[in-house]
Structures are given as C-alpha cells and as structure tokens.
Amino acid sequence: MTDELFDDSCEENEFDQALQEADQESVDQDVSSWTQVPLESITGLSYYPNRLPLDLQNQITNVLPKGLFSGTNSGRQLHLYVPFPEPIQRLNNYLPSEFLSDVWKNQPAEASIIQVYNPGDGIIPHKDLDMFADGVAIYSFLSDMTMVFKLPSKKLKCDVRLQKGSLVVMRGPARYEWLHEIPFRGGDWISSSSQDNATASNQTWTPRNQRFSITMRRIVENHTFG
Template sequence: MDAILRAPHLPPGVLYFSDFLSCAEEETIRFRLDAGEWSNILKRRVQHFGYLYDYKARAVAADAYLGQLPEWLQTLAKRLVASGYCADQPDQVIANEYLPGQGISAHVDCVPCFSDTIISISLLSQCEMVFRERSSSRSLPVLLQPRSGIALTRTGRYDWTHEIPARKSDIVLGAKVERGRRISLTFRKIVHDAG
C-alpha cells in the first residue's frame, strides 16, 4: 500500500504518495528514456510525449500533437487513474532530467492548457520541491523520494507555485544529502480548446 502524506505538511489539494514505482520499473523507464532522444531546449534536458508544450508561448499549439503516449506511459497513466490520483487519463507527459545543481523556477502549470490535476513521478534521486502560496509569504518544502509521486489539484494546483531549487544537495533530517541525477515524469491532460 502506498504511504500517503497529507496536510499540514502539504498545501491543500496536494497529495504525496511513495512507492508508486518498483525499483525494476524505475530502471526500465530510465533505460527507455535514455534510449530515446533528449532535447536541450532548456537548461535541463527534456522529452515530450503526446503533445509538445511550447515553453516560450506557455501554450499547447493546435499542431502540437505528437501521437498517442507510448504503451509504457499509457500503462502508468491508467495506473494513476485506477489508484484514484486523477479522474481523467493523462495524454501528455514531459520527462525532465535534473543533474545536481539544476532545478526549475517557481511556476503554476499553464492553466488554460491542462486540466485540474498535475502529477509528477520522481526517479533515481531525491530532491526538495518548495511550494509557495501566491497570496502570502508562506512556503512548504516537500522531500520527493525516488519512485514517489505528487499530485497537484484544486488550491495546490492554482494558488501555490512549485519549484525545485537549483542546488547540489538538500538537508534531510538535519543532514546534508547530495543529489544525484533525477528524472521526473509529469503527467497532464490537455484541455483541447487551449490551442
């Protein structure tokens, strides 16, 4: 059974769940991604599946469709629905690679582009994600462990930003823990009139 973390450690509408993937699944996914083509369009490497997201326009264009998710990603998307983490099956996935020292700035995933649930699955290395309430100075750090997932819905999706601080280590239980290579799989459902 997945261990689930809830408030007060998380913003409202955010759910953290551990052990979504087995170690064997994690290694298979890493192998599949590394056998694919990573893009260097950002400071970190990425791969898009289902639809291409335009980072400059912050939109999903009408011609952004890349094809159905590969079967291995469809299997994970179906598992997210079956486990109750999202209602609608995701049809867009971005794989992000983070090397030690890399992160992503505070943001809210494109509101008109994607439906109400955003899910990120972490692979290979732990890292800290920081949530910041947009209407105040309140922040909540969450340690993302390998093979875990985090779902952003409702208030946690729209009223809080999330970021991965760009650093080489995190403080875990008072001890400095070095980051390794991390891959995240972000699952989203396209709002089809967004383009």
C-alpha cells in the same frame, strides 16, 4: 530501437514556444522568515512514496534515449503526447483512483514531459500553464530531490522530499494557487524530524544525484496549438 520510439513527432515546437512565452509567476524573495507548513495543510496536494515498482522504474529508465542523460547541459527535457510509448503508458495505472475519477473524469493523461535534473539544476517558482487542465501528476526516478511549494500572499512554504519511485499530485488550490519549484543547488537539507518542526540543528546536507521526472497532464478541452 529505443531512440526510434522517440522521434521528432514527440517534440512539439508550438508547445515549446508556448512554454517560453508563458507568463510564469516567479518570486525572487528571501523566504527564510516564511512559515513552514506540513504537506497535509495544502489543499489538493498529495504525496505517495514508493508508488512505482522498481522493475517498472528500470524499464522506463532503460527505454528513454541515452542522450537525454549525457552531458552537463541543464534543462534537458522531452515532450510526449498520446499514444505514449510503452512502458510510459502504464504510469496511468498508478494514478490514484479518486484523482482519476474526480479530476480527470476517468480519462488517461494526454501529455507528459520528461525532465532531467543534474546536481545544481532546478526550476523557478511557477504555476502550470493554463493550456493544461486541473490535475498534475509527477513521478520521480533515479534519486531523491526536494520540491518547494510557496504561497507568497501568506508567506507560507512547504518542502516536499520527492523520493525515487514516488508520486506527487496537485489539484485545485495546490495546482492553481501555490507555486512550486526545485531550487538550483547541489544538494538539499534533509530534516530528521517532521516538516513543520524542522530546525537547522536537526537538518543534514545531502548532495544530489541525477534525477528525472515524468509529469503527466491533460490538456484543456478544445485547446489548439498555434
């Protein structure tokens, strides 16, 4: 029954092709000398820990196709479009009210992508595709992982620890100017102090576990595939 909720109609070949052909901005640079800045200094970036109740996290995890989590292949993902299956539809209820009113004009998400990360998996530095409107909401499940935001023009970076059950929201400059990535590595350095005061002496290497995210977006008005 679970797998029937996610039939082939949920996966859009045209959307996949658009992702592959998109001119994603990426950088292959040594950022060790870049200035680490706090999350609060990035306009349009907001983080909400413990956003989702544990029972909803478990319900969503259990309703997803089991094959999505098996094997060791990287890049496993699933594209969904409205109407979303229950209980994924309920994620709209946990979006911040000011985000819904100011950015999405009180409209729910139209597209979502479920992305599975095993230890060692990641995603290159990029900005979201232009086919998506302003406002990106990312929920995290199963375990914690660090996302890195970068502003190459000013050599700024910000490490954001995405905890299980958390929500991170990007709008405005955070969505259109900053790159975001998940480094390809088996773990993350976790600081025992604030982000802007982190040093090598107060960081601990923490191995990663399997994680998945659900990223929710709206599509640019009048955009068509193909």
